[in-house]
Structures are given as structure tokens and as C-alpha cells.
């Protein structure tokens with residue numbers, strides 16, 4: 401039997417995902433070893449294969465069918481905008497996508513001024529400012545430590561993920577507006593959903609039960 405392949409966003413989301421699969425009786429011992437550098441793992445008895453990918457690549461693997469299923473944050477799903485079925489909110493990895501900056505930047509937002517917005521998520525930021533707020537802004541794509549941008553004068557505000565708010569607090573920044581809530585989602589390749597409907601539906605059902613419990 402062909403294994404069902406699951407792409408996991410490596411890091412905390414992957415660990416949480418494997419906890420969930422463990423609860424439905426699908427585990428891979430090797431994946432709990434922090435010194436292990438393997439990227440792909442199989443549980444033959446369960447007919448499942450798991451691989452670890454960079455979060456932003458998970459939707460790509462799933463759209464092309466290299467993975468039948470993906471588990472990744474809603475932020476990445478929105479940003480990548482791939483053709484997939486989003487089937488389940490897993491309820492972990494909860495955080496928010498926010499517009500943040502120094503308190504003094506609130507006025508720029510209120511008056512729809514032409515400001516610079518630094519972000520790792522240009523699509524989400526563009527959608528928010530252009531389609532929702534009807535505010536013209538200049539978007540600046542960064543790849544990490546986004547909180548630096550308003551501090552060193554690269555941008556007036558940022559669009560970024562806020563989880564505990566610690567990074568903002570420690571850098572003298574505030575949440576100015578909330579774009580949307582985020583959490584980990586299960587996504588499925590559109591062809592796999594048809595060809596492997598029975599097995600994938602059973603998996604979704606089992607995961608849904610664990611999440612509710």
C-alpha cells in the first residue's frame with residue numbers, strides 16, 4: 401500500500417503535530433531524538449510517511465502532490481496562497497497577525513498615511529492595507545527579526561506574528577491593529593483527497609476527535 405505522506409513545518413509545529421499523531425496511535429520513535437538530522441521518517445505499519453520542511457515550503461509540497469497532507473500555520477497558508485484543501489484547524493500554534501509599531505505610529509494608521517510597512521508576509525500585509533483598509537503603503541519584505549525595522553527607522557510599522565507579546569514589549573513596540581487570528585491547519589492535496597479519500601477522511605476524523613478531547 402502506498403504510504404500517505406505528511407509534510408510538517410519543522411520546529412514546534414512538527415513536534416505538536418507528532419504529539420497529535422501519537423494520540424491516534426501513529427508515532428515514529430526516531431522523530432523524538434533531538435540529535436537526529438533525518439528529514440524523512442516512515443511508520444510502515446501505519447502506512448504513513450512524515451517529512452520536515454521549512455514552513456513556507458509546506459504548501460508547495462502539498463500543492464504539487466509530493467505530500468498528500470501538510471501541517472502548517474494559517475499565516476503561511478494565506479501568504480503562499482496555493483491550491484489546496486484546508487480541512488482542519490488543529491487548535492495549537494495559536495497566535496495573531498498584527499500591525500505593530502511604536503505607540504506614536506497609531507496616528508499614521510488612523511489617517512491612512514503613506515507609510516512604510518516591513519514584513520515577512522507581503523501578501524497578507526498588502527491584502528490588509530489595500531483591500532481591507534484602503535490605505536496605500538510601501539511594503540518592504542524582510543526575512544526575520546522584523547521588530548528591528550521600526551526601531552532603526554526602516555519602516556513606520558510592521559506586520560508580524562505576535563504570540564506572547566514578549567518580543568514587542570522588550571523592544572518598546574505595541575500591537576496597533578489585529579489583522580487575523582492564526583493557528584496550525586491541516587491541508588490536503590486536491591487529487592489525494594479524491595484518490596485516497598477513505599484513508600485521508602479517516603485520519604481527519606481521528607485527529608478531529610483528539611483535538612476536541
Ligand code: PRP
Nearest residue numbers: 544545546560561562563564565566567
Ligand atoms: C516570531 C515573530 C515575532 C515573535 C513573536 O518570530 O516574528 O518576532 O515570534 O513571539 P512573541 O510574541 O511570543 O514574542 P520567530 O521567532 O519565528 O523569528 P523571526 O524573527 O525569524 O520571524
